[in-house]
Amino acid sequence: MKTSIKFSDNLRFLVFTILFIAALVGLGTHVANAQPKRIKNIVLVHGAFADGSGWKPVYDILVNKGYHVSIVQNPLTSLKADVDATNSVIDRQDGKVILVGHSWGGTVITEAGVNEKVAALVYVAAFMPDKGETTGKWVAAAPASHDAGFTTPDQYGYVYFDPAKFHGGFAGDLTKAQSDFMNASQVPIIGKCFEEPVHNVAWRSKPSYGIIATQDKALNPSTERAMYERAKAKITEIKGSHVIFMSQPEEVAKIIVAATESLQ
Known part of the structure; x- marks a missing residue:
């Protein structure tokens, strides 16, 4: 009889232990599933007169923080071509995406951002047009700086940033050596890109962040603010030139990280 009672008690204890562990495992699984996963994918889109390599300082910071970062090399031949190039990169991502655009790249992400993965x-010192608007409208929205300027379209339709004004007007807070190389390796844009209207406006339905480069001479900071405020974007001012993502990469990366964390 004593042996039987002892066996029964041990059996009850074993069953209780198994059920308790199972409950803990189930609770842990429920909590894990209830916690939204951090968005890990970030896609960076460059603007006119530069290419994706300018994003390297921001890329390095984000990758070191554990993000998966992809950089679009948009051809700058038409809005559609640039949107297609951006969507090609977005579609390759495993999960949701934070989409980042600099300058003309802001127009591109406005259109491409309707992708369901975004x-x-x-927006980093970027254009943020509404439906039916052109980038050119916002280029002319404020008086141009005397330190900046563009060439007229050449026989192929390409427009360059005025080489004589490149350092002061485009990359004033980079070293002269950095600026000289960027000037020599300019990626021109087809001038008609600035005349193409936007058809889809992602910022009307998705959270948006706008970085104002307070010393920008290529795109007037007041114009950046006007577009961002209209879109009700979360605005951050950072002291720097038009290429603020190169001169102040830590501050720019901080805003991108904040965008990922705000969606958790």
Whole structure:
């Protein structure tokens, strides 16, 4: 009889232990599933007169923080071509995406950002047009700086940033050596890109962040603010030139990280 009671008690204890562990495992699984996963994918889109390599300082910071970062090399031949190039990169991502655009790249992400994988947009000294608007409208929205200027379209339709004004007007807070190389390796844009209207506006339905480069001479900071405020974007001012993503990469990366964290 004593042996039987002892066996029964041990059996009850074993069953209780198994059920308790199972409950803990189930609770842990429920909590894990209840916690939204951090968005890990970030896609960076460059603007006119530069290419994706300018994003390297921001890329390095984000990758070191554990993000998966992809950089679009948009051809700058038409809005559609650039949107297609951006969507090609977005579609390759495993999960949701934070889409980031600089300058003309802001127009591109406004259109491409309607992609269902895009969760939020970050505009870095960028254009943020509405439906039916052209980038050119916003280029002319404020008086141009005397330190900046563009060439007229050449026989192939390409427009360059005025080489004589490149350092002061485009990359004033980079070293002269950095600026000289960027000037020599300019990626021109087809001038008609600035005349193409936007058809889809992602910022109307998705969270948006806008970075104002307070010393920007290529795109007037007041113009950046006007577009961002209209879109009700979360605005951050950073002291720097038009290529603020190169001169102040830590500050720019901080805003991109904030975009990923705000969606958790």
